[in-house]
Amino acid sequence: MITSTHYLVLGAILALIGTVGVLTRRNVVVILMSIELILNAANLNLVAFARELNQIQGQVFAVFIIAIAVAEASVGLGILIALFRNKETVDAGEIDLLKW
Amino acid sequence: MTQHLLSIVLFLPLVGLIPLLLIPSDQKRTLKLCANGVMLAGFLLSLPLALQFDADAAGYQFTENAAWIPSIGASFNIGIDGISLLLVMLTTLIGFLATLASWSAVEDRLKEYYALFLILQAGMLGVFVSLDLFLFYVFWEVVLIPMYFIIGIWGGQRRLYAAIKFFIYTLAGSVLMLLGILTLYFQHAKEYNVYTFDLARLLNTHMAMGTEQFVFWTLFLGFAIKVPMFPFHTWLPDAHVEAPTAGSVVLASVMLKMGAYGFVRFSLPLAPHVSSEPWVVATIAALSIIAILYGALVCLMQKDWKRLVAYSSVSHMGFVTLGIFALNYNGIAGGVIQSINHGISTGMLFLIVGVVYERRHSREISAYGGLAHVMPNFAVVFAIAMWSSAGLPLLNGFIGEFTILAGAFAVSKLWAVLASLGVILAAAYLLWLYQRTMLGEVTHEINRKLRDLNAREWAIFLPLIAWAIWIGVYPKPHFDVLEKPVQAIVERVAGGAR
Amino acid sequence: MSQFYTAADNLALKPALALASFGCVILLLEFMLGRARAAAARQWILGLSLTGLAVTAWTLWEQQQALDGRRLTAFSGAISVDGFALFFNWIFLAASLVTILISYRYLEIEGEEQAEYYGLILLAQCGMYFLATGTDLITIFVGLELMSLSFYILVGFLRGERRSNEAALKYFLLGVFSSALMAYGFSLLFGVAGSTRLKDIATAIQSRDLHDPILLVGLAVTAVALLFKISAVPFHMWAPDAYEGAPTPVTAFLSVGSKAASFALLLRFFLEPLGALRDAWQPLLVAVAVLSMTAGNLAAITQTNLKRLIAYSSISHAGYILLGLVAGNETGLQGVAVYVLVYTFTNLGALLVVAALRSKVTGRGIEEDLNDISGLAQRNPTYAALMVVFLLSLAGLPPTAGFLGKYYIFLSLIQTGHTVLAVVATLYVAVALYYYFGIVKMMYMGQAAERASLISSSVGMRVALGITAAATVVIGLYPEPFLRFAEISLLR
């Protein structure tokens, strides 16, 4: 049977992959995608808990997280474009005026 | 008027800051007159303190107490006893004379210079009159800041290094001291359920031995660095040498006394058990004797006139701490008197270096020689200062050192013997210095044209000489005011030793 | 839930409503008026944003009067306004006010005079309002994002400057990462409690086995995200870059406003839901605090850029504030409040002087190098003297306000028996003094460089300087009313 643990483990795996992605990738867009994975992991947890506890609040929280993810992505990409205008790279490692 | 006399003396320099800051920076003469006027007024206003002081009364006089930060139990609580009185008088006098000595020595950024001196003066007075530990700590720290600037802006070649070294060293000591104060404050609150920084009430605190050790040693660090005692003295030569003359004078004459005063006023009464523990006393006495001998030996090797005077401070202040930790009446009273003496004589010695430095811009001893022929008046003044510092009878240094040695002798003959070695060495390096700079033939042609003391310089030296002779010939009034407070401290420590 | 929008809701929402409405209007002003007309109305926009702050101040005052020390819970537990929240909100208000006052001239020099800037500041403050008042995971999360997103944009506001772009991007990436972690942690906390209210989470934690893995993981991840936000070591790497690259007024706002808000959240979290787990997190916080003080102070010594130096010093300040939480007694918490209060004014003041260094005469390129402040005392004695006051206060020397913050922290450590920590913390005061006085040395004893040290002052600058300096000195000399205020705020 599928239990909430299954969801939690899956969420943890996704969060883990996302974290590794954030820490190791140098392409800014891919880092952003990895962060989306962590957010999705959170959403999976919330949905699973919502069902386990019969609490719709979990799903409501997930809706908020998705909305926030949208907002973050658009701002982030805006910043990226602004940077790209001044310097043609999307490599986080090459952003070197300030020490990383 | 009289019931606020002490506050008036304390805050007058800060009030004087207002007109000083309003004078345009290019009116140098007005600035100088203003600063000197304020300092002179400060000295004159402090005279009634001495005249009205009742030596027979126990406890503090001229006390004032006002709420300041009730929620933490800090109050504006000031007052003086005999110990404070002497140091306050020394401060107001030296403050004025140091300012006067800057008249022609400093021509650069005058407004800032005098403003800093006024702040410094208020801070030092505050340290000596505070009867609330929070207030005391605030004044203690306030003193550091103007001195940093005075050394750093108007100092010599390596002024930046000397200034920051002085600042960091003394600050490190004083923040640790804050921890000691806070521990005491907390212990008192635990015992009486009242949070207060009032010295009189904190004296009633009972502490476990471990806690008292912590309090004692944190306070010790703060005061020992200020004095400075032997292993903590390394900031002193740099600061003294690099500071402008007035800065050195104030630093040596008054600021070092803050440490000695701290021992007498706070360390001994607040932590009587630890201060009277044999190993503590032995340690501190050993450090003091090392300071006396080491300071004197280093003096013998100096080529730099000012550095020599600086190291002589280390040696002389060793006497002061030795006396204080003899823990008997003679020792402590002698320590306080010697603090004043050191203020007078070392102040004079630094002023003397200042006089020639202003004329020749060199501190090398070898740059001078035979000055007695060129500057006879100066030679006389220097001779008096030298004898005073070396402890010649009929001058102040003899009284202080003799009393301290008597106090030390009562505790340990070995201490007294070793310390008297310091007296001999002091005579040696001072006489040798005098010989090299003043006596014999004029070694450098350029020195032939040096002016002798002018009226202003006489005015600076005369009060100091007068005070030196007064203490040397008739020290009784000084010991009279010290009798009650010192007796109280001795009894308290003896009570703690049980 | 009987009524949709109660009177309590209304009272609790007022300041946020004021901030949000003024913020949104200003944010959209350029879209509505057109760029040219908006540019012509610059002063009106400044006036409008100040009006917004005035209205906010009035509503906060109203709340303060109406509550009188009680706690007001609104929106069925989503937010609660109490002394704690009000205290922090006054700090946020002061931070925005000073930021706006110093921004006008700065933006003029940078040629970025856009209305959105002021709107974003007000909206960031709106987000902070919910960080201080929020008692519900969702509200806190959304409020945090409102603040953070506004800051990402503000940090990158100098679009023509590559350093500003890069700072924004780095701050954004790490900020979003920490937000994602926080979301993940929150999701687990929700699972433990079955509710998003902090109150329920606190109850759940008390009734649950402490070794419940979900709870532990949730708490750990949330704690990491919170430490990210206050830039405590080892989660601090974004701060120096963001501080350096951002427009200086934004640096000021970021270093005090965002930090104070994050601390408000951290305090609420560690004291309310996590209060029961004190024994578990205390050693970790000790480690983080000591690391922050050490790394912050040691790194600051080697900095040659003023803003970077202040960034590292602010990391060490975060360490000090955490020590108050480590002590955790009444004094410690009061210390946190007082420390945040004095740090706000002092750091604003110091960065204000740095912002004032930027002038048209200086020409292009943000340097804010230590050399730029060299010889300042000769040309602008007032600015230099006040900078000394700010630096003394940052170092924590009496008689400036900064001493009081340190005083409470030290006292609380002694009261709770953390003597060794207290000794370490005091010795770092001496270290900090060394690099702060490096700046003083440049100002007073350095030679005035050719291009540097001409303050571009404006009315707003001077007013802001007056506010910050007065606060630093007055709190230092006569702190009684402020201490009473901090005390009343926390002891509810």
Added chain:
Amino acid sequence: MLDAAFFYAFALLAVTGAVLTVTRRNAVHSAIWLIVSLLGVAGLFLLAQAEFLFAVQIVLYVGGIMVLFLFVIMLVNLDRAMKESQFSKQWPVALAVAALAGFGLTAVFRKAGAVLPPMASPAEQGNTQWLAQVLFRQYLLPFELASVVLLVAMVGAVLMARKKEGARS
């Protein structure tokens, strides 16, 4: 049984997509794999009776954010980004974090999971209606706040992305 099969299928989709997202060299490929992963998660939402979230996931993420991502990837210099090395030197850090998180993971494993009951809304309404009820009553405040967040994001993105005109030299 069917539930389990669906769960594993979607989970496989989500994990595979995620792994490939963070390992692909080409950012466009990463984006496409992210879509796969997000779709997998969307399927799981459906399975866990979060129909509304399923729709939001598809429309907002896959429809909105991904298009945005792809747009930006195309806009910035793809060829050059491809040639640059793709991984930073932070592997040890990443490994440590992974180990730590792996520990958390096993910790979560140990907890005996509850069998998921079907969700039962209080008023016999659909989950979406229920969600709306709670959203607009209990979470009205954050909902309004979120709209401000989105406004900030919108204005901010425009502000950042548009050219600085009249740039003085």
